[in-house]
Amino acid sequence: MRAIRLHAFGPAENLTYEEVPDPVPGPGQVLIAVTAAGVHLLDTVLREGEQGPYPEPIPLPTIPGREVAGTVKALGEGTDAKWLGRRVVVHIGMNPGGYAEQVVTDAERLQVVPETVGDAEAVAMIGTGRTAMGILQFAELGPDSIAIVSAAAGGIGTLAVQYAKNAGATVVGLAGGPGKVTRTLANGADIAVDYTDPTWPDEVRAYLGDRRATVYFDAVGGTIGRAAVDLLGKGGRHLVYGWAGERGAQGGEPLLLSEEEQAERGVETVYVLGPKMLELVGGDIRRLEDRALDEVATGRLLPAVHRFPLADAARAHRALETRGTIGKVVLVP
Template sequence: MQAVQATAFGDPSVLEVVTLPDPTPAAGQISIDVTHSAVGLIDLFFRQGRYKDVAGMPQPPFVPGLEVAGTVRALGEGVTGFTPGERVVTMSAGGTGGYATVSVAPAASVVSIEGSGIDPALAVAAIPNAAMAHVALAHVAHLREGESVLIHGALGGFAAAFAGIAKQLGASRVVGTVRGSKLAAAATTKLPYDAIVDSADMLAALGEERFDVVIDPVGGDLRTQSLDLMQVGGRLIASGNASEDWGHRLDSNQLWLRSIAVLGFNSGAFLPTHPQFVRPALEAALEAVAAGLAETVVDVLPLSEAAVAHSRMEERAVDGRIVLATGV
C-alpha cells in the first residue's frame, strides 16, 4: 500500500510517501480500502513529538491519521454486520494508520454510510468528530434539553461538530466564538449556530448572557475568561489546547465560589474505558450529518500533499477541515 509516514519527529517535511505492506485485520477488526483521511490537530501533535515521552504514544516511523472513509476490504475473525465493498467511516486503532490506501480499525468504531448519500469527504470530516462531540455532551457535560451551549473555535475541525450535536440533543441556544480573522467565514457557515462572536470581544458582545455548557478546545486565557460566561451549575469541557498555552492554569477557588465545574475530555483516554458509548455515538453522528447539522467546510488535497496540509494547519490557514484523498 501507499502511505504517508512520519520518518522522525519534526516539522511537516518529515512526512514522506512510502510503500508498506498491506495490513490485515486481526480478530474484531476491519480492514478498509481508504478513499479519504481527515487531518486532525492530534496528527500534528504526534508528528511534532509532543507526546514522545508518554508511554504508548506513536514513535517514528509511523503513519499518522485517526479518521478514515472508504470501503470494507476484509473482515477479521468474529466480525459480522459488514460486507466487503460497503462504504464506511471509522476512527482507526491507536490514532494512527489513516494516511494510507489501506487502514485497519476496530469493528466497534466503524459505521456504515452505504446508501446515506453523504459525500465521503464530508463523512470523514464530520462523523468521527460528531461522535466524539456526542459523547462529550451527553456523557461528560450531561447536557439537558433546553440548556445553552457556548463553543470556542466554532469553525475548527473538532469544535464544529458540537453545534449540530448540541441541537440534536435539545440545546435551546448554541453560540460560537472565533478569532476576528474568521468572522467573515462565520457569516457564511451552514453550521447551526444561533450566533457567532469574536472571541477577543466575547465578554462585551455577549453581555449578560450566560451558558450552561462551554466547549473549549482552545485553552489559554480564553478558558479563564469563559468562567465569567457560565451559569451557576455550568460545566466547562476542556477538550484541547489549540492555543498551545501549555502553562496556563485556572484558579480552582473560582469553581466553588461560582458553583461551576471544569471537566476534561480526551477521546483517546475516555472511549477505551467507556466502549458502550461508541456505537450509539456513531449512530447519532451519522443521523446528525445526514440531517445537515454538520455542514462544515472541507478542503480536499491528494494524499501526497500531507505535508502541505500540516503546514496549513500550523499556519491556521484552514476554515473547517482538510481531508486527504487517495485517488487524487
C-alpha cells in the first residue's frame, strides 16, 4: 500500500509518500481501507520532534495520523463478523498510522458512520468534533449568551460558532484574514472580525454597545487572547484549549489568568482539556464521539473540511502551520 512516512524529525518536506507493507489485523482488530484521514495540529508538532502528550518522541520511521474513516475489509482472529464491510470512523489513539491507504485498529474503537454523513465529515467529528463537544460542555450557552470564538474558521471554531447560534447566543467570530472572516459570517456568526487588524477589539465593542461577552473560546492565547478577555463581563467564562497565537502553532503559551486577576476581573479561566473534560462524561470519551456524530448526522452541525490528496501531506502540513486552511484538514488516498 501507499502511505506517508516520516524518517527524520523536521520540516513538512520530511514527509514522504512511499510504498510500505500492508498491515495485518491481529486478534480483536480490523483492517480498514481508508477513504479519509484527519490531520491535526498536533501532527505538525510531533513531526518536528516535540513529544506533545507522549512520554517521549515517537520512534522513527513512523506513519503519522490518528483519525481515519473507511470500510472494514478484513478481520483479525476473534473479531465480530458484523464489522466486515461496514463504513466506520475511528480515532486510533496514541498509536499513529492514519496517513495511509490501509490502517489496522482495535474493533472496540470503531464507530459506525451515519448514512447521511460523508467520510471526510466523519473524520472531522471523531477527533476535532469530540474535542469541540467536550469544550462546549463548559460554555452554558443560551439566548442571553454572547460568545467570542477565536480561530472561528478552524475545525473547532466552525463547530463552536454553529453550536452557539443553535443555542440562541450572539456570536462574535475572530478569524485571520478577509477570506476567513467571510467564511465565519457565512457559518452563522453575528459579527466576524479580522484579528490581524489591531483595531478589531474596537469593532467588537462598537457592535456590542453596552453589552459584554459572557464566554470566550480561547484557541490562541497571546495578545489576541488578552484583548478578547478584556471584552468579557463580570461572571464571564474564559475557556482555554489552545495557544496557537503570535508565536505560531508550535510556540506560544496558554493564557491562564491568575486567581488574583480572575477575582479582579470577575471572570473565570478554565483549562478545559484533559481530565476536566472527561470528568463531565464519566471518563468515557466515546460519549463525546457519540454526541459529535449525532450532531452532524442530524444536521445541527456541519464541519468545514479542507481536503488534500494523501500524497500531498507535506503541503497540507505547511498550509496548516501557516494558517492557510479553513476547517478540518483531511487527506484523501
